[in-house]
Amino acid sequence: MLLPAVFAASFALAQASADKTAADKRRSGYQDMGAALQKMQDDDTANPGMLFVQLGQQLWAKPAGAANKACADCHSLADMKGVAARYPAMAKDGDKPIDLEGRVRLCRTVNQQAEPLAPESRELLSLAAFVANQSRGLPIAPPDDPRLAPFRAQGAAIYQRRQGQLNLSCAICHDDNAGKKLAGVTIPEAHPTGYPLYRLEWQALGSLKRRLRNCLIGIRAEAYPSDAVEYVALEIYLMDRARGMVFESPGVRP
Amino acid sequence: MRAGLLVAALIASIAGTAWAQGASPYTVVGDAISQPLADKPGDPARGRAIVANRSVGLCLLCHSGPIPEERFQGNLAPSLAGAGGRWSVAQLRLRIVDGARLNPDTIMPPYYRTTGLQRVAKPFEGKTILTAEQIEDVVAYLATLKE
Numbered sequence: 001m002l003l004p005a006v007f008a009a010s011f012a013l014a015q016a017s018a019d020k021t022a023a024d025k026r027r028s029g030y031q032d033m034g035a036a037l038q039k040m041q042d043d044d045t046a047n048p049g050m051l052f053v054q055l056g057q058q059l060w061a062k063p064a065g066a067a068n069k070a071c072a073d074c075h076s077l078a079d080m081k082g083v084a085a086r087y088p089a090m091a092k093d094g095d096k097p098i099d100l101e102g103r104v105r106l107c108r109t110v111n112q113q114a115e116p117l118a119p120e121s122r123e124l125l126s127l128a129a130f131v132a133n134q135s136r137g138l139p140i141a142p143p144d145d146p147r148l149a150p151f152r153a154q155g156a157a158i159y160q161r162r163q164g165q166l167n168l169s170c171a172i173c174h175d176d177n178a179g180k181k182l183a184g185v186t187i188p189e190a191h192p193t194g195y196p197l198y199r200l201e202w203q204a205l206g207s208l209k210r211r212l213r214n215c216l217i218g219i220r221a222e223a224y225p226s227d228a229v230e231y232v233a234l235e236i237y238l239m240d241r242a243r244g245m246v247f248e249s250p251g252v253r254p
Numbered sequence: 255m256r257a258g259l260l261v262a263a264l265i266a267s268i269a270g271t272a273w274a275q276g277a278s279p280y281t282v283v284g285d286a287i288s289q290p291l292a293d294k295p296g297d298p299a300r301g302r303a304i305v306a307n308r309s310v311g312l313c314l315l316c317h318s319g320p321i322p323e324e325r326f327q328g329n330l331a332p333s334l335a336g337a338g339g340r341w342s343v344a345q346l347r348l349r350i351v352d353g354a355r356l357n358p359d360t361i362m363p364p365y366y367r368t369t370g371l372q373r374v375a376k377p378f379e380g381k382t383i384l385t386a387e388q389i390e391d392v393v394a395y396l397a398t399l400k401e
Contacts, residue, residue: 165378166312166363167354167371177330177361183308183315184326222373 026245029188029253032179041194041252049129049198049250052122052205056130059123065114071127074111077134084132085140085247088236090147097151097232101128101196101207119226125205129196132249140193140242148236151229155237158230164221170234173215185254191242192235194251201254208235276368276380285356286344291366291386301395304388305334311384311392316362320399331362338397346393350384365389 030038040046060077063070088099091106098106101119104127109116117124142148159170173182174190181187195208202210209231216223224230280287290296304311306321313319318327319334337346348355351366364371365383384392 161372163371163373165371165374165381165383168361168363172361181327181329183328217375220375220378222375 024244026191026242027178027189028191028193028245028248030194030248030251032186032188033252033254037200037252037254041248041250047198047250047252049196049205049252052126052129052196052198053133053250055122056126056128056133059127060130065108065112067111067113069112071107071112074107080131080134082135082138082141084128084249085135085138086143088148088151088232088239089143090145096229097148097236099207099209099232099235100131101125101209102232104128104131120207120210122205125196125207128207129205129250132196132247135247136249138247139244140239140247142236142239142243151233152236152240154230155233155235158234159237164216164219166219168219170215190238191245192238193242193245194248194253196249197251197253199253205250208238277366277382278386280351280366282348282355285348286342287347287351288344290390291347291351292390294387294390296387296390296392296394298391298395298398300388301391301393304384304392305395310388312363313392334396335399336401338399339401341396343393343397346396347389350389350392 030041033041040048044050060071063073084100087103088097089103090096091098091102101124104124105117105119108114117127162169162172170190173187178187178189192208195211196205198205199211209226212231212234213223278291280291281289302321305313305319306324308314313334314321314324314327316328316330317332317334318329321327341349349362352364353360353362354364354367363383366386366389368380368382
């Protein structure tokens with residue numbers, strides 16, 4: 001009994017140093033989809049998320065607000081490479097972490113001095129998708145910022161905690177039962193690899209926050225208000241859990 | 255031996271008396287609730303419809319069962335086929351009411367409990383997932399699943 005376990009452990013270690021990806025058993029939701037949807041995600045001319053990326057590209061270059069500045073006036077596109085793969089991060093002079101959509105909204109009001117972009121609005125999601133697309137193919141790489149640690153711990157605690165009338169936790173479905181069928185749906189491992197992503201059920205692009213909200217509503221738990229730090233904490237935890245996995249926005253999901 | 259069993263049953267029945275809002279009190283003896291929760295006897299046909307309904311019973315999210323017209327069934331839990339052969343009506347009742355009394359780690363939702371839950375969405379607060387009558391219907395249906 002002991003021998004195979006020891007063997008397996010040393011084998012895993014050897015694998016990890018020899019070839020990181022071969023030992024990595026984590027699966028993106030992408031791998032749990034049928035071949036047709038994978039093809040749709042992979043083909044830029046078929047991926048509906050790319051329409052939002054294109055819209056985002058136009059907005060990126062369009063001056064807005066009292067400052068009459070476009071995103072492109074302050075940032076080079078090259079600077080956006082890798083940003084989405086490391087968010088959420090601490091706001092420069094804030095005491096709370098913000099996710100990518102939060103960062104875009106902040107730039108919009110503070111730097112462009114324009115009217116705020118509503119959560120889940122087409123403009124906000126398109127800008128986020130355009131920025132996120134610059135990280136496609138890169139490994140998820142959360143920053144080693146000690147200020148994030150308490151929020152990551154908060155996210156982990158929420159993830160483990162049972163809640164809602166159905167008394168389920170994220171971990172029950174996404175750790176203990178991932179790969180099994182919840183009615184007709186394969187339960188994915190909940191890696192935030194593809195956000196913002198196009199979901200066929202939504203007929204729209206949606207944020208990771210929207211996905212988390214859906215899962216909370218599914219277990220009949222009180223959803224958090226849209227600006228709640230709890231969502232960002234969960235996002236930090238999920239990104240850390242997916243560290244090293246390939247970032248694939250805009251993803252497609254059923 | 256017999257006295258010991260009796261004491262155990264008594265303790266279980268005291269501890270098993272739930273006074274929760276939204277759920278009427280019931281008594282657990284051993285691993286079962288022998289008293290029906292409702293006055294009217296359960297109706298198997300209504301019970302089947304509840305089990306099959308994804309937003310009422312939710313059972314087929316996790317379980318499979320002999321309900322062929324529902325194509326999408328879950329595999330997080332044992333099949334309901336044969337449940338009525340494995341368990342008595344009284345045992346089935348407790349498993350639906352609050353399976354956590356038998357297995358604290360169970361993922362099966364407590365269908366007739368409103369306490370000990372966190373952050374329940376407002377429309378469901380203080381309400382059980384199924385009513386006493388619905389649980390009797392479900393139990394009556396499960397009891398017909400002999401194999």
